[in-house]
Amino acid sequence: MKKELITHRIPKSPISEIFRTLRTNLQFMNTKEGLRTLMVTSCNQSEGKSWITSNLAVAFAQTGKKVLLIDCDLRKGRQFSIFGVKPTPGISNFLSGIDSNGYECSENVFDVIQKTPVENLDILTAGNVPPNPSELLVSERMQKCIRTLKNHYDLLVFDTTPSNLVTDAVIISRYVDTSIIVVEHKGTKMEDLKRIKRDIENVGGKIAGVVVNKVPISTKRYTDAYYYYGNSSGDVKLKDVKRKDKNKIVSTKYEEEQEENDYIEDNEDEKEKEDTLQKRDQEKDYIVNTKNNNIQEQPKVAKDDDDYEDRVYDDIKKSVSDIDKKADKKDKELKEKTKSTREAAMNRQRDILNIINRYAEENENGD
Numbered sequence: 240m241k242k243e244l245i246t247h248r249i250p251k252s253p254i255s256e257i258f259r260t261l262r263t264n265l266q267f268m269n270t271k272e273g274l275r276t277l278m279v280t281s282c283n284q285s286e287g288k289s290w291i292t293s294n295l296a297v298a299f300a301q302t303g304k305k306v307l308l309i310d311c312d313l314r315k316g317r318q319f320s321i322f323g324v325k326p327t328p329g330i331s332n333f334l335s336g337i338d339s340n341g342y343e344c345s346e347n348v349f350d351v352i353q354k355t356p357v358e359n360l361d362i363l364t365a366g367n368v369p370p371n372p373s374e375l376l377v378s379e380r381m382q383k384c385i386r387t388l389k390n391h392y393d394l395l396v397f398d399t400t401p402s403n404l405v406t407d408a409v410i411i412s413r414y415v416d417t418s419i420i421v422v423e424h425k426g427t428k429m430e431d432l433k434r435i436k437r438d439i440e441n442v443g444g445k446i447a448g449v450v451v452n453k454v455p456i457s458t459k460r461y462t463d464a465y466y467y468y469g470n471s472s473g474d475v476k477l478k479d480v481k482r483k484d485k486n487k488i489v490s491t492k493y494e495e496e497q498e499e500n501d502y503i504e505d506n507e508d509e510k511e512k513e514d515t516l517q518k519r520d521q522e523k524d525y526i527v528n529t530k531n532n533n534i535q536e537q538p539k540v541a542k543d544d545d546d547y548e549d550r551v552y553d554d555i556k557k558s559v560s561d562i563d564k565k566a567d568k569k570d571k572e573l574k575e576k577t578k579s580t581r582e583a584a585m586n587r588q589r590d591i592l593n594i595i596n597r598y599a600e601e602n603e604n605g606d
C-alpha cells in the first residue's frame with residue numbers, strides 16, 4: 240500500500256478530515272434514495288482523480304459500510320498500485336471472458352474481486368488492457384454486473400477515465416446515482432468542465448459537484464489543524480515530515496507537503512520580523528520627534544534590543560536635562576550681567592551726584 244492513502248495511514252490528519260467532509264456532503268445530497276453508486280471522473284490526466292477516488296472510498300469504508308472500489312479506467316488503471324494488490328484478473332477480464340493467460344475467465348464476478356488492507360473495502364481492478372474498452376463498459380454484462388454487486392455491497396465507487404480523452408466516464412455515468420468531477424486549481428479550463436457537464440447530463444447522468452484539487456494551502460491553518468487533531472500512535476510525526484514544492488497540492492506525497500509548509504513558514508517569519516523591526520524604528524522616531532523638536536538626533540538603538548523604548552526615553556530625558564542645564568547657565572549669566580550693569584549705573588549715578596554736590600558747595604563759597 241502506497242503513502243497516497245492518507246485517510247487510512249493518518250486518519251486524524253486534516254487531509255483525512257477533508258475527505259470525511261466530502262463524504263458527508265455526498266450523503267446529505269442523496270438522503271431520499273440513498274447513495275449506492277458513485278462515479279469519479281476528471282477533465283484531463285494528472286488532476287488527482289485516482290488519488291481522490293481511493294481516499295474517498297476509504298472514508299466511506301471507515302463508517303462501517305461495505306464498499307467496493309471498481310477501477311473502470313481500462314486503459315490506464317492504477318488503483319491496484321495504490322492498494323498494493325494484483326493487477327489481474329480485473330473487470331476487463333470478467334467482461335471479456337478472458338483471463339490474463341488467454342484462458343476462459345470465471346463468469347462469477349466475485350472471483351475477480353480482491354480484499355484490501357482497509358477494513359470493509361474491496362477492490363475490482365481494471366485488469367488487462369482490452370482492445371475495445373468502451374464496448375465492454377456499455378455491454379449488457381456490465382449492467383448485470385452492477386446490479387449483482389449492488390445486492391452485496393452498500394456502496395460502489397467507480398474510478399473512470401478522464402472525460403476529455405475518451406467517453407468511458409460518460410457511459411458509466413448512466414449507471415450510477417451521482418458523479419463528481421475532479422478539476423485542477425488554475426489548470427483545468429472552464430470550457431472543458433462545461434463540456435463534461437453537458438455530456439454527462441445529455442445521457443441522463445447526475446452531477447453532485449466539482450472537487451478542486453491542487454489548491455495551495457495556508458501554512459498556519461494547516462499546522463493548527465494538524466495539532467488540533469493530533470497524532471495517533473504509529474502515525475508520521477510532523478517534525479519528521481518534510482516538503483519541498485510550494486505550489487503542489489497535499490496529495491500523493493505527504494513528505495513533500497510539510498517541507499513546503501516549513502518553507503512558507505520561514506518566509507513568513509522573515510517578513511514578519513522585517514515588518515516588526517520597521518514598525519519599531521517608526522515608533523522610535525515618533526517618540527524622539529514628539530518629545531522635543533529641538534533635541535538632537537539620538538544614537539540608534541539596536542534593533543534586537545527588547546527594551547529599546549526605555550533606552551529612547553532615557554536618552555530623551557538626558558537630552559532634556561542638558562537643555563535645562565544650558566538654560567540655567569544662560570539665566571545665571573544674564574543675571575550676573577544685569578547685576579554688573581546695575582552696579583555700573585549706580586556708580587555713575589553716585590559720581591554725578593558727587594559732582595553736583597561739589598559744584599553746589601563751590602557756589603555757596605562764592606567761588
